[in-house]
Amino acid sequence: MTNQNMLGKSRVIVNERLMELAMSISNSNVLPRTSVSELMALFGGLLGRHKNNLIKPLEDDNDHKGATKVNAWIDSMGASSPTRTRHESENRDQTHWTLFHPSALNMFNQIMYNTNGKQIIVFLDYDGTLSPIVADPDKAYMSKKMRVTLKDIARRFPTAIVSGRCLDKLFSFVRLAELYYAGSHGMDIKGPTNRRSTKKGNNDEVLLQPASEFLPMINEVYKILVEKTKCVPGAMVENNKFCLSVPFRNVDEKSWAPLAEQVSLVLNDYPKLKLTQGRKVLEIRPTIKWDKGRALEFLLESLGFANSKNVFPIYIGDDRTDEDAFKVLRNRSQGCGILVSKISKETNASYTLQDPSEVGQFLRHLVDWKRTSSRSHKL
Numbered sequence: 001m002t003n004q005n006m007l008g009k010s011r012v013i014v015n016e017r018l019m020e021l022a023m024s025i026s027n028s029n030v031l032p033r034t035s036v037s038e039l040m041a042l043f044g045g046l047l048g049r050h051k052n053n054l055i056k057p058l059e060d061d062n063d064h065k066g067a068t069k070v071n072a073w074i075d076s077m078g079a080s081s082p083t084r085t086r087h088e089s090e091n092r093d094q095t096h097w098t099l100f101h102p103s104a105l106n107m108f109n110q111i112m113y114n115t116n117g118k119q120i121i122v123f124l125d126y127d128g129t130l131s132p133i134v135a136d137p138d139k140a141y142m143s144k145k146m147r148v149t150l151k152d153i154a155r156r157f158p159t160a161i162v163s164g165r166c167l168d169k170l171f172s173f174v175r176l177a178e179l180y181y182a183g184s185h186g187m188d189i190k191g192p193t194n195r196r197s198t199k200k201g202n203n204d205e206v207l208l209q210p211a212s213e214f215l216p217m218i219n220e221v222y223k224i225l226v227e228k229t230k231c232v233p234g235a236m237v238e239n240n241k242f243c244l245s246v247p248f249r250n251v252d253e254k255s256w257a258p259l260a261e262q263v264s265l266v267l268n269d270y271p272k273l274k275l276t277q278g279r280k281v282l283e284i285r286p287t288i289k290w291d292k293g294r295a296l297e298f299l300l301e302s303l304g305f306a307n308s309k310n311v312f313p314i315y316i317g318d319d320r321t322d323e324d325a326f327k328v329l330r331n332r333s334q335g336c337g338i339l340v341s342k343i344s345k346e347t348n349a350s351y352t353l354q355d356p357s358e359v360g361q362f363l364r365h366l367v368d369w370k371r372t373s374s375r376s377h378k379l
């Protein structure tokens with residue numbers, strides 16, 4: 001072995017040891033969060049890698065329109081569905097990622113410490129966060145246990161569900177009148193309903209519909225897309241009121257290209273609509289500057305916390321569309337974003353949870369924490 005090789009090998013061993021040490025610190029509750037992140041930054045420096053370089057960039061999230069961009073979409077569709085085995089370097093990146101985005105369960109006490117007596121407001125995405133991802137979008141049910149937990153949460157904190165789904169569908173899954181709902185990626189927002197009108201979920205508590213002028217266009221494009229995609233086995237189009245979804249989870253990979261091409265071609269005639277992508281789903285949305293982040297800001301404002309420092313929003317989501325909300329929290333240096341994911345992703349969230357069952361655990365911790373702290377205030 002040459003001196004060079006030996007040097008390289010010992011550097012790897014030192015890096016691995018440092019990494020193990022940093023991991024155990026990040027997963028403990030011993031130090032306050034600031035110390036943990038400082039330590040992690042230090043370890044990152046010693047490892048010779050900056051935090052931002054530790055994660056592989058996600059596929060381009062910009063809007064792509066027209067047939068010329070179809071190839072980019074197909075690549076992106078493939079990248080959103082990683083089924084292959086991971087390489088060693090990817091495993092290392094995964095470790096780095098966990099280091100900088102620790103588990104919200106492990107860091108629970110620290111997160112609560114950071115709330116510092118502020119009003120906690122809970123924001124939750126639906127698919128992949130409250131309900132597990134399933135093949136049939138109409139069967140993405142939330143468990144009974146999760147509903148009970150959500151009810152308990154809503155009794156203690158203002159709580160909102162923010163989803164790409166249309167409001168009616170969302171309400172039919174969640175069925176809790178005491179929540180705020182932001183459907184169609186935040187383009188359809190309503191407040192808690194009065195108890196007598198909750199059965200159908202329809203009510204007169206609409207707070208905001210910033211894309212209402214797009215309704216006729218969305219309905220028109222829905223009909224065209226249903227027609228154009230019916231030749232692709234497994235393809236379907238969901239009408240989410242102010243946006244449309246074309247899930248491709250049940251479409252054979254060989255047909256992803258023709259499907260993306262069809263959708264792209266249709267959108268060529270509608271420059272006021274844009275194409276974005278979620279978890280095995282193509283999403284068609286108005287080009288207005290409105291997203292889950294803006295919905296979060298709007299809801300904070302509606303709750304009387306527009307410029308308040310006395311609020312601690314917790315946003316939990318699993319999808320790229322949730323990144324807009326994570327970004328808002330990061331820019332406001334307020335509250336915390338929690339990404340639901342088992343694999344490394346570029347994210348603006350601070351913490352992670354693995355899956356909806358961990359989301360349930362985190363929410364139950366939150367209920368217990370509030371119970372205990374209210375009790376100790378009464379003493």
Ligand SMILES: O=P(O)(O)OC[C@H]1O[C@H](O[C@H]2O[C@H](CO)[C@@H](O)[C@H](O)[C@H]2O)[C@H](O)[C@@H](O)[C@@H]1O
Pocket residue numbers: 125126127128132133134135136137140162163164165238240245247248249278279280281283319321
């Ligand atoms: O913002 P979200 O609540 O995450 O909603 C976004 C999309 O959710 C649904 O699709 C996702 O869940 C499906 C059921 O588990 C799954 O089959 C699909 O692959 C996921 O992307 C919904 O079907 C879409 O309309 C929403 O846009």
